[in-house]
Amino acid sequence: QSVLTQPPSVSGAPGQRITISCTGSSSNIGAGYDVHWYQQLPGTAPKCVIYGNNNRPSGVPDRFSGSKSGTSASLAITGLQAEDEADYYCQSYDSSLSGSWVFGGGTKVTVL
Amino acid sequence: EVQLVESGGGLVQPGGSLRLSCAASGFSFTSFSMNWVRQAPGKGLEWVSYMGISSGPIFYADSVKGRFTISRDNAKNSLYLQMNSLRDEDTAIYYCARIRTGYYFDSWGQGTLVTVSS
Numbered sequence: 001q002s003v004l005t006q007p008p009s010v011s012g013a014p015g016q017r018i019t020i021s022c023t024g025s026s027s028n029i030g031a032g033y034d035v036h037w038y039q040q041l042p043g044t045a046p047k048c049v050i051y052g053n054n055n056r057p058s059g060v061p062d063r064f065s066g067s068k069s070g071t072s073a074s075l076a077i078t079g080l081q082a083e084d085e086a087d088y089y090c091q092s093y094d095s096s097l098s099g100s101w102v103f104g105g106g107t108k109v110t111v112l
Numbered sequence: 113e114v115q116l117v118e119s120g121g122g123l124v125q126p127g128g129s130l131r132l133s134c135a136a137s138g139f140s141f142t143s144f145s146m147n148w149v150r151q152a153p154g155k156g157l158e159w160v161s162y163m164g165i166s167s168g169p170i171f172y173a174d175s176v177k178g179r180f181t182i183s184r185d186n187a188k189n190s191l192y193l194q195m196n197s198l199r200d201e202d203t204a205i206y207y208c209a210r211i212r213t214g215y216y217f218d219s220w221g222q223g224t225l226v227t228v229s230s
Contacts, residue, residue: 002156036216038157045207045220046157057218089157093215100173101147101159101215 003028004090004104011110017078020107022090023071028102030071033093037066037075040087040106049088050075077109085111114138114219116208121224128198128228134191134208134221141189145211148182148193150204151223158204161193162211176202198228 005023012018022035029035034053038046048057050066053073063084065076073092077084090104120132134146148160161182162171170182181194191208205223212218 034215038217045222046217047220048216048218051212051216051218091157091216097174100171101162103157103159106156 002105003094003102004092006088006090006104006107008105009108009110011112012080013112014080014082016080017076018080018109019077020075020088020090020109022073022075022104024073024092024102025071027096028071028092028094029068029073031095033095035066035068035073036091037064038089038091039084040089042086046089080111082111085109114210116210116219116221118206118208118221118224121206121226123227123229124198125230126199126228129194129196130198130226132193132195132206132208132224132226134193136189136191136208136210139210139219142186146184146191147209147211147217148191149207149209149217149220150202151207152201152204155204160206163191195226198226200228202226203228 037050039049040046049060049064053068054066063078067074087106089106094100094102115137117135124130145164147162150160163182179197183192207223208221209217210219
């Protein structure tokens with residue numbers, strides 16, 4: 001059971017907009033800790049696509065955006081492309097556990 | 113270019129030990145805190161351990177506390193994970209990951225597979 005909750009799967013047609021939710025609690029997202037998002041293509045290491053709630057690392061397309069409100073956060077992908085098919089994980093920090101970085105269970109994005 | 117290269121994975125029996133290494137290059141290793149993150153087959157990501165710049169502070173996930181030991185050698189630009197009393201549930205790909213201010217992992221290695229099985 002992950003500390004952060006994500007939907008197991010989300011799908012969309014090419015060109016569509018999809019969103020992935022990440023729900024936490026008052027000891028992590030709700031405590032003000034930033035939310036970060038990672039993309040993991042099959043057989044590869046995770047790659048950060050959003051850091052600090054809504055910032056894109058260099059090289060990440062502006063189709064990716066993030067937001068945070070209260071105890072939840074969201075990752076949006078606009079203009080969905082076939083290459084976006086991957087697993088996505090949210091991540092934050094939890095103050096209820098000594099030095100604990102926490103992840104969501106992951107969301108499989110399928111491009112129809 | 114930032115590079116993190118893990119090694120040391122393999123097949124080990126339950127109760128056994130293994131030492132993982134992570135060789136860092138392309139950045140000032142002594143300026144960054146480092147972590148180990150693992151991923152069981154077909155499962156999600158799980159943070160394992162953190163080590164600060166000067167070998168402290170150190171944190172462990174409850175699932176490995178008392179069995180795993182993280183260390184670093186700044187002269188060799190290397191991070192290590194000594195894993196003792198291994199269990200079936202420790203089977204996973206282990207990633208070395210650099211952490212940035214704001215608590216996010218901005219660079220990852222390719223991972224090394226640890227299989228615990230009799």
